[in-house]
Amino acid sequence: MRGLALVILLLMLAGCSAGLPPLPPQTRPDMQSDEAGFWQLAEKAETALRRAPTLIRDPDLNRYVRDVACKVAGPYCPDIRVYLVRAPGLNAGMQANGAMLIQSGLLLRLRDEAQLAAIIGHELGHYVERHLADKAWRARVGSDILAWVTVLGQGVSLREPNAAAALLAELQLRAFSRGQEQAADAFGLQRMAAAGYAPIAAVEIWQSAAVELGDRRASVVNRLLATHPAPAARRDGLLEEIAALPVQPEARSYVRYQAALAPHRAAFLADEVRLRLPTETLRLFQQLEEQHGLDADLAFYRGEVHRLRGWQDDQHLALRSYAEALRLPQSPAAAHRSIGLISRAQGDWQRARAAFVRYLISEPDAPDAAMVRAYIAGMTGS
Amino acid sequence: MRRRCHFVWLLLWAALATGCAGDAARLGAHLHVSEGPPRIALMPLDIGLSRVSAGGFHQPVASWTEAAEQHLVRALRQVARERGLILNQAEPALWQEPAAHQSRLLQGAIQQAILLHHFGDDRNRLPAKNGHLGWSMGASGRDLRGVLAADYALFIHLRDSYSSTGRRVLSVVSTVLVGLPLPGGQQVGIATLVDLRTGQVVWARALDRATGDLRDPKSALETARALLKELPQ
Numbered sequence: 001m002r003g004l005a006l007v008i009l010l011l012m013l014a015g016c017s018a019g020l021p022p023l024p025p026q027t028r029p030d031m032q033s034d035e036a037g038f039w040q041l042a043e044k045a046e047t048a049l050r051r052a053p054t055l056i057r058d059p060d061l062n063r064y065v066r067d068v069a070c071k072v073a074g075p076y077c078p079d080i081r082v083y084l085v086r087a088p089g090l091n092a093g094m095q096a097n098g099a100m101l102i103q104s105g106l107l108l109r110l111r112d113e114a115q116l117a118a119i120i121g122h123e124l125g126h127y128v129e130r131h132l133a134d135k136a137w138r139a140r141v142g143s144d145i146l147a148w149v150t151v152l153g154q155g156v157s158l159r160e161p162n163a164a165a166a167l168l169a170e171l172q173l174r175a176f177s178r179g180q181e182q183a184a185d186a187f188g189l190q191r192m193a194a195a196g197y198a199p200i201a202a203v204e205i206w207q208s209a210a211v212e213l214g215d216r217r218a219s220v221v222n223r224l225l226a227t228h229p230a231p232a233a234r235r236d237g238l239l240e241e242i243a244a245l246p247v248q249p250e251a252r253s254y255v256r257y258q259a260a261l262a263p264h265r266a267a268f269l270a271d272e273v274r275l276r277l278p279t280e281t282l283r284l285f286q287q288l289e290e291q292h293g294l295d296a297d298l299a300f301y302r303g304e305v306h307r308l309r310g311w312q313d314d315q316h317l318a319l320r321s322y323a324e325a326l327r328l329p330q331s332p333a334a335a336h337r338s339i340g341l342i343s344r345a346q347g348d349w350q351r352a353r354a355a356f357v358r359y360l361i362s363e364p365d366a367p368d369a370a371m372v373r374a375y376i377a378g379m380t381g382s
Numbered sequence: 383m384r385r386r387c388h389f390v391w392l393l394l395w396a397a398l399a400t401g402c403a404g405d406a407a408r409l410g411a412h413l414h415v416s417e418g419p420p421r422i423a424l425m426p427l428d429i430g431l432s433r434v435s436a437g438g439f440h441q442p443v444a445s446w447t448e449a450a451e452q453h454l455v456r457a458l459r460q461v462a463r464e465r466g467l468i469l470n471q472a473e474p475a476l477w478q479e480p481a482a483h484q485s486r487l488l489q490g491a492i493q494q495a496i497l498l499h500h501f502g503d504d505r506n507r508l509p510a511k512n513g514h515l516g517w518s519m520g521a522s523g524r525d526l527r528g529v530l531a532a533d534y535a536l537f538i539h540l541r542d543s544y545s546s547t548g549r550r551v552l553s554v555v556s557t558v559l560v561g562l563p564l565p566g567g568q569q570v571g572i573a574t575l576v577d578l579r580t581g582q583v584v585w586a587r588a589l590d591r592a593t594g595d596l597r598d599p600k601s602a603l604e605t606a607r608a609l610l611k612e613l614p615q
Contacts (some may be wrong), residue, residue, distance in 0.1 A: 037447075041430070051483045142437070147438065
């Protein structure tokens, strides 16, 4: 009976939120409000972030992203600070106070400026709709109800722990979080379309993510526990929103986006290799090849994924990728070193020596030059 | 607010909280002096105040934290003055330098290690330390010396929480029904003093108590005294 009352109480909470209206441009929350507490924490984190070694400081790339952000944010432009953080993987985030984080892995995955606009619009949605304060309010009210029910329940000798109620409260919070993501998707779509970008770009991001993560269907449990909707669900939600848009602008700005990314692309590819998720990374590289064609860097890093995975065919596949890389313009000298490493492991010392020598000729001052020379010396014995 | 709470509540708390008010460790009772009184640089405070909801959620409170930073700086300087020490706030502009920021992060990590391995549970003690306060910032501590123009640096990390009305009411109900009060607000943190000649942590004091307040100047002075207790002179 009491359990039922609890379930009803928690279900009533399901539709609740703190009911904060959208934050007007150039507005700070009242210093006495709960929201101000989150802003203060975010400001301290932002101060640290500004000095973080992982921050990408290249002024050109920062200016470019900043310009796109301002176009999408419109009146909110002065409220948003974009931080580009060097980290592999598809992620971006918004702090309570308007500090937006975009991971380099995301920049690598995006095809064009319209897709970047979609991401910025989504994160802006979290800020304007004050999702963080709202979610914290929900978490607090949920835990308050749970605490009251637990204490009252114990007092009248209801002995069993309220584990089920705690789980229900947590699942509700996750569902609430997924709802916020969908709301931010819808908000972002409106903003990017208003800025003239083709809204279909937002859908493509989730299509690509679904391909990269593989087609395995998430289990029911995983779907209930997720804080974000599955890529396929986001894609479908966005398609519905697009159909309802009054205008369908078409700007993509592919060339401009790729030109801004170009100086950093090789480093971002290398970061993905370091994730050591070979299956996903190979799928990502396959997608990049389909979108932009094969270039020397992409071929080389694909080879690196194979070399580091080291499954049955991988040495062979890696060597084939390095050969492709070396046939393409601006091939990285490191391809020679990798050929050398594989040949050395295979006992083909002649080929290994030749490759290492080529590497040292191209990169005489490489940080690992001494080690490579030691490899060569070690193989001259017989 | 915490001190005006229910009498039974206080009694129970006294029973629960004995022995966990604070703990200090130091390498020596005296600071070395080159000329004049020892100069200590007070590093930017790492403090945060929050309100505990009925369910135990810590809601950060910006206005409290902002006021507490000012109260505590003033109180710490007063306590130092009383002990014949010179405690000056490190120039905020200094922290714009990445190296200075890194040294602060490093000391933060050291403080967590001291809390865990020196003041913490017995099973977390590091056998090789043998109860000795053996932590150092190494060269980055020495680098700070020139920048700060001080002999020592004082680092403070403090989290201070206060029961909301809901938490207090629920605690009373819990005491009546179950016989157990809920933990309320707490003052938890650590202060460390670093010898800038060596980078060595020469003194550390951990606070973990259900009393203390930073929201007004007078209470902040009590906290400052509690924090700097047994600071070498």
